[in-house]
Amino acid sequence: MGASGEERPLVITDEDLPDVIAIFLQERGHRVELTRTLFGTGTPDHVVAQGASDQRAIVYTFNVRHFLALARKQRKDGKLRYPGMTLIALDVPRPSALSRLQAILEDIEAIYRLRVTQRGGRMIAVVRAAALRFDDPESSRPQRKHRPSQ
Numbered sequence: 001m002g003a004s005g006e007e008r009p010l011v012i013t014d015e016d017l018p019d020v021i022a023i024f025l026q027e028r029g030h031r032v033e034l035t036r037t038l039f040g041t042g043t044p045d046h047v048v049a050q051g052a053s054d055q056r057a058i059v060y061t062f063n064v065r066h067f068l069a070l071a072r073k074q075r076k077d078g079k080l081r082y083p084g085m086t087l088i089a090l091d092v093p094r095p096s097a098l099s100r101l102q103a104i105l106e107d108i109e110a111i112y113r114l115r116v117t118q119r120g121g122r123m124i125a126v127v128r129a130a131a132l133r134f135d136d137p138e139s140s141r142p143q144r145k146h147r148p149s150q
Contacts, residue, residue, distance in 0.1 A: 008029060008030055008031050009030075009031070009056060009057060009058055009086070009112075009116070010031050010032075010033060010052075010055050010056075010057040010058070011025055011030045011031060011032045011033070011057065011058045011060060012032075012033050012034075012035055012038060012048065012051070012052050012057050012058065012059050012060070013025070013032060013033075013034055013035060013059075013060045013061075014035050014048065014059060014060060014061035014062070014063055014067075015034075015035045015036055015041065015042075015043075016061060016062040016063055017060055017061065017062060017090075017097075018094070018097070018098075019034070020098055021060065021097060021098055021101060022034060024098060024101065024102065025060075028105065035048055038051065039051060045063065045066045045067060045070060046070060049067070049070040049071070049081075049082045049085050050082060052082070052084070052085040052086075053081075053082035053083060053084035053085040054084060055084070056084040056085075056086075057084075057085065057086070058085075058086040058087070058088060058112075058123075059085060059086070059087050059088070060088045060090065061087070061088075061089055061090065062089075062090050062091075062094065062097070063089075064089040064090070064091045064126065067087055067089055068087070068089060068124070068126070068135075070082055070085075071085060071087045071124050071135075083122065084122065085122065086112065086116060086122045086123045086124070087123070087124045087125065088108060088123075088125045088127065089124075089125070089126045089127065090127045091126055091127060091128050092127060092128060092129050093129070096129065100127060100129065101127065104127065104132050107132060108125055108127075108132070111123060111125070111134055115134075
């Protein structure tokens with residue numbers, strides 16, 4: 001997802017993604033690893049999230065509910081538990097996932113360059129049949145309430 005000459009981030013495709021999506025991403029120049037190859041079949045989601053965070057990787061998954069919760073999960077000190085994980089959650093019917101991804105991947109890559117490559121943050125994207133939503137990972141952290149000066 002980087003510009004020409006930059007090393008591409010690691011993409012981890014979750015077990016529930018068809019291999020055709022991994023192949024599509026590889027053909028676009030992404031470094032792709034399958035969850036089952038990297039961690040083994042049946043690996044718990046939190047292990048995938050930790051591995052992705054440690055490697056500042058992007059997780060593609062249909063498991064929207066679980067991975068969104070993991071992406072927003074905080075430690076007791078209020079910091080994100082998986083701060084290095086970028087998430088692209090596909091909330092679309094499986095038969096249309098590849099065509100939907102093909103239609104919007106350039107947009108996802110552009111936002112990734114802005115939020116992750118340039119700003120050093122991370123990105124959470126939810127892909128729907130007729131919408132593409134980017135969550136602000138920082139907004140999921142508790143905010144201090146500011147009292148107006150008196």
